[in-house]
Amino acid sequence: AQTVTQSQPEMSVQEAETVTLSCTYDTSESNYYLFWYKQPPSRQMILVIRQEAYKQQNATENRFSVNFQKAAKSFSLKISDSQLGDTAMYFCAGSNAGGTSYGKLTFGQGTILTVHP
Amino acid sequence: EAGVVQSPRYKIIEKKQPVAFWCNPISGHNTLYWYLQNLGQGPELLIRYENEEAVDDSQLPKDRFSAERLKGVDSTLKIQPAELGDSAVYLCASSLEDDNEQFFGPGTRLTVL
Numbered sequence: 001a002q003t004v005t006q007s008q009p010e011m012s013v014q015e016a017e018t019v020t021l022s023c024t025y026d027t028s029e030s031n032y033y034l035f036w037y038k039q040p041p042s043r044q045m046i047l048v049i050r051q052e053a054y055k056q057q058n059a060t061e062n063r064f065s066v067n068f069q070k071a072a073k074s075f076s077l078k079i080s081d082s083q084l085g086d087t088a089m090y091f092c093a094g095s096n097a098g099g100t101s102y103g104k105l106t107f108g109q110g111t112i113l114t115v116h117p
Numbered sequence: 118e119a120g121v122v123q124s125p126r127y128k129i130i131e132k133k134q135p136v137a138f139w140c141n142p143i144s145g146h147n148t149l150y151w152y153l154q155n156l157g158q159g160p161e162l163l164i165r166y167e168n169e170e171a172v173d174d175s176q177l178p179k180d181r182f183s184a185e186r187l188k189g190v191d192s193t194l195k196i197q198p199a200e201l202g203d204s205a206v207y208l209c210a211s212s213l214e215d216d217n218e219q220f221f222g223p224g225t226r227l228t229v230l
Contacts, residue, residue, distance in 0.1 A: 004159075033217050043206065044120075045160075045221035091159050095217055103148060103217060104173060107159025 002027040002094045006108035013082045014116050020067075021077045021111050023092030031097035034068065035105070036077045040088040048090070051075065053097070082115045089113075119143070121222035123209050129228045135197035138225045142190070142211030149186060150219060151194050152208040160208050166192065167214070196227075204229045 003026045013019035025034065036048040051059045051068050058066050063083075067076045079086055092108040122141040130136050142149050147168050152160035163182065165173040168189035177184065181200070186192040196203055206226050210219040 042223070044223050045208065045210075047218055047220075050218065093159070097217075103150070103165060103212065103219075104162050105150075105152075105160070105219065107161070110157070110159055 002029075002032070002096070002106040004092050004094050004106050004108040006092050006111050008111045009109070010112045010114070012114045012116060013079075015082055015084060017082055018078060018080045019082055019113065021079075021090055021092075021113065023075045023077070023108055025073050025075060025092070025094050027094060027096070029096045033095050033097060034066075034075045035093045035095075036064070036066070037091045037093060037107075038086075038088045039091065039110075040085075045091075049077070079113075084115050084117060087113060087115045121209055121211055121220055123207075123222040123225055125225055126223060127226050127228075129230065130199055131230050132201055133198040135195065136199050136227060137196075138194045138207050138209075138227075140192045140194070140209030140222060142192075142209070143220055145213065146211035146220070147189065147214050148212045149192050150210040150212075151184060151192070152210065154206040154208055154224070156205070163194070199227075199229045201229050203227060 005024045032053045035050045038048045039045045049061045049064050063080045065078045089110045091110050093105045124139050149166040151163040154160040164177045164184050166186045184194045206224040208224045209222045212219045
């Protein structure tokens with residue numbers, strides 16, 4: 001079983017600045033995936049970025065990058081050059097890479113990010 | 118390409134009434150998920166289908182909840198009878214087989230009075 005914890009209920013950042021959202025996880029699996037999802041006020045959940053646990057290189061998608069610290073079980077999301085459209089709830093999530101629970105996403109509690117002009 | 122479609126978007130019912138939610142996944146996606154999202158929290162998986170087979174329904178409260186995906190395409194989630202605590206957003210998601218990227222629908226917001 002996995003547990004995912006987001007300790008920042010709310011964060012704010014000025015437009016064009018950089019912000020980092022924190023996430024810690026715990027799992028007994030040796031291989032797993034970690035994700036950051038974005039849920040704007042319209043409530044459509046969108047995948048932002050994903051990381052495979054066996055890959056040492058941190059994933060990057062344009063302005064979004066992660067800092068994956070496997071030993072510390074930490075998976076933070078960095079948003080560079082923040083834009084007003086980045087305002088949303090951000091969820092950290094994990095899933096096992098195989099077995100009967102493959103594909104089951106375990107979500108954290110979420111962090112509300114507000115980007116101010 | 119159309120995304121995951123859910124209907125209705127909003128539903129208000131009185132407690133003890135039945136309610137049903139419908140989901141049509143992205144064409145070609147054989148894996149379908151139903152999630153429950155309480156206000157201010159992350160979604161929790163209710164059931165996962167591979168084609169028409171429910172491969173993980175361990176989190177589905179089977180005394181009042183049921184789901185079906187008869188032809189392996191669209192799916193229906195039912196609650197009978199609804200309770201006040203069932204007020205939440207019900208999200209549907211789909212993915213390709215062996216791909217862990219899930220695509221979510223807009224959700225159905227249920228209010229039980």
